Amino acid sequence: MALNPVTDGFLADLRALLPAACFRPADARYLSEPRGLYQGQAGCVLAPGDVFEVALILGRCHAARVGVVPYGGGTGLVGAQVMPVGSGPAPVVLSLERMTKIRALDVGDNVMIVEAGAILADVQDAAAQAGRLFPLSLASEGSCRIGGNLATNAGGVQVLRYGNARDLCLGLEAVMPDGRIWHGLKRLYKDNTGYDLRDLLIGAEGTLGVITAAALRLFPRPAQHLAAFLQIRDPGAALALLMRCQDRLPGLVSGFELIDRTGFDFLAEALPDLRRPFADPGKWMLLVEASGGTGFPLEKAMHEVLADAIEVGLVGEALVAQNEAQRQAFWAVRESIPEANRRIGAISSHDISVPLGRLPEMIAAGQACIARFGDLRINCFGHVGDGNLHYNVYPPKGQRRDRYADLREPIKQAVHDLVHGFGGSISAEHGIGRLKRADLLRYGDPAKLAMMRAIKTALDPVGIMNPGAVLAEDEGARPDPAT
Ligand SMILES: Cc1cc2nc3c(=O)[nH]c(=O)nc-3n(C[C@H](O)[C@H](O)[C@H](O)COP(=O)(O)OP(=O)(O)OC[C@H]3O[C@@H](n4cnc5c(N)ncnc54)[C@H](O)[C@@H]3O)c2cc1C
Structure with a gap:
């Protein structure tokens, strides 16, 4: 069903019903997204102050067939929070920024x-x-x-x-x-x-x-936290260590983050003032955190696990945070990796998950796969304890990503084919948005897609909600190909 633009009459109607505080200028922050892949558009930006104002706005949009894009903090990484110019009539951007109670x-x-x-x-x-x-x-x-x-x-x-x-x-x-x-x-x-x-x-x-x-x-709130920055033999060692930690510290391991040497190099290049552990970082590192109640001998248990892991060669150099400031400094390194990545500029970024046991195989296969495209850099890091990696591909040092724009799609497809072959997911935590809509169609189970379309049609028959995100605009009404 075709959507309509925001007209003067539609806006005048809303102005008569909503307080002035609801109306926001459509400035750049509502129309851009962190990866700079999409330029958004807005017929108007509305920031309702309570649920009744949201209900009023949606009721009017539904009746007038005007699209609505909900907007939170704008940090989404798959272009779900911006409806690009040229993809249909400019929608109402509905920001929740005033509903913070x-x-x-x-x-x-x-x-x-x-x-x-x-x-x-x-x-x-x-x-x-x-x-x-x-x-x-x-x-x-x-x-x-x-x-x-x-x-x-x-x-x-x-x-x-x-x-x-x-x-x-x-x-x-x-x-x-x-x-x-x-x-x-x-x-x-x-x-x-x-x-x-x-x-x-x-x-x-x-x-x-x-x-x-x-x-x-x-x-x-856990009474004590313990963080350790470790050099590890390889990704397989990460999984072996995860099992050891979970056996020795049952239910207490809260963070288990893989960090690639490339990530460290990017930090040095893009954020040189940030203090990094290890004078000579290895190829693979882990940031591990465990936390527990006052009675549990957390430090002793962690030291025992690490001593065993060092003895059998899973772990090389190990740094255990001695105080809260050091723990925060360890996490600052991990949390700064996305910003360093952004400054370097990826050709293609992937948010993937595979069954835990297949991670090392996936990482090795990924290296071989990317090598086919030339001398590119891979920064493979993230929530390894969840089987979730951010698998990002960058140009060689000193070169800009624009020169490699033609490789973006083939690289993305190669990585996603690989992940699919391993029984994994092409979006572990960021969602589908607009960026991965074609991937969802390519890799999604047909029965699942049919159910998704049926749900979309049932709940949003006019198709006003975030048009073009997750499913293509006409897909809500598309019949199940199997019928
Ligand atoms: C530096 C950085 C690090 C990140 N790290 C992680 C990470 O570790 N894990 C992770 O999962 N993500 C991560 N993200 C991605 C992002 O922060 C998350 O997806 C976050 O949950 C998006 O929240 P937001 O409020 O910014 O949503 P937005 O970007 O504003 O919107 C995201 C989607 O949610 C919809 N939406 C927003 N509010 C509502 C609402 N009230 N009702 C209905 N729909 C709504 C939007 O329409 C859009 O489809 C990271 C992003 C950045 C920039």
């Missing part, structure tokens, strides 16, 4: 109710002030918003222990595409009452409705 925090229930526009770091801080932990943690946490985190089912550095955004959410309040409000802010850990709409909206990237608030799970 923490509506409730209940330590007894271990739950907090947060509006969708709350910045992730503020949510973490609020939990900390109440003596609790909200464990979702990403390098973009100072800018991304909890609604965006849920809409993308964000992962980050503590998934190994606490799960991803989906696992941290008990209930949602959301506005459906026709303007109806779904009051689903349950605080229940168990609730088997029919289809799980919460799980449908989480990870839907704003294509099925607008999340306006969430009931989030809280956890006890």
Whole structure:
């Protein structure tokens, strides 16, 4: 169904119904995205102050067949938060930036109710002030918003222990595409009452409705943390060490991040002032973190695991953080890698996962595969404990990525073919957005795609929600090829 542009009449109608604070200038921050791959467009930018204003806006957009792009912190990496120029009538960009309240925090229930526009770091801080932990943690946490985190089912550095955004959410309040409000802010850990709409909206990237608030799970705050920066023999050693750590520190390993020597070289090149551990870094490194309660001999257990691992040759040099400042410095290295990568400029970036045991094979096969394209640099790093790697390909040192633009698609396809062959995923944590829409069609299970189209058509028959994200615009209505 064709969508309409935002007209003067449509805007005048909204101006009569909404306070002036809702209307925002369509400045560059709403129209660009971190990778610079898409130039967005907006018929207008609206920032509602509560769920009723969201409902009013969606109701009007539905009736007038005007597209809506929900906008959180704008940190998404697959172009889901911007509708590019030339891809249809400029939509309403609906920013959640004014809906930042923490509506409730209940330590007894271990739950907090947060509006969708709350910045992730503020949510973490609020939990900390109440003596609790909200464990979702990403390098973009100072800018991304909890609604965006849920809409993308964000992962980050503590998934190994606490799960991803989906696992941290008990209930949602959301506005459906026709303007109806779904009051689903349950605080229940168990609730088997029919289809799980919460799980449908989480990870839907704003294509099925607008999340306006969430009931989030809280956890006890670990009394002690221990971080270690390690040189390891190879990626296989990372997996062997993961098993040893999990055996010796059951349930306590929270971070397990692989770092490639290339990542260190990029830090030296792009962020030379950042202090890096190791005078002579090896090819592969790991940042491991474990945390626990006061009674557990965390340090002793970690030292024993590391001593054994060094003895059998899994680990070379090992640095254990001696205090909180050192621990933070270790994490600053890991968290700065995306920024260094951005400054170097990837030809193609991939957010992949494979079954844990196949990771070393995948890394070796990836090197051979990329070598076919020339002397390119690979920065392969990330959440190895979750089987999730950021597998990014860069031009040779001193050269710019623009010269390699023609290689972008063939490299992406080669990496994704490889990952698919290993039974993996072409998007482990960033989503599909607009960047990976063709990949979803290429690698997605036909029955799954048919169900996705049916769900989209049922919940958003006019197709106003984030047009062109995840599924192509006409796909909601496309019949199942099998029928
Ligand atoms: C430096 C850096 C590091 C990152 N590290 C990680 C990482 O470790 N793990 C990870 O998973 N991601 C990571 N990301 C990606 C990004 O931060 C996450 O995808 C994040 O969850 C996006 O949140 P946001 O608020 O910025 O959403 P946006 O970018 O604004 O939007 C993302 C999608 O969610 C939709 N959306 C936003 N708000 C709502 C809402 N209220 N209701 C419905 N739909 C909505 C948008 O329409 C869009 O489809 C990183 C990004 C950067 C720049």
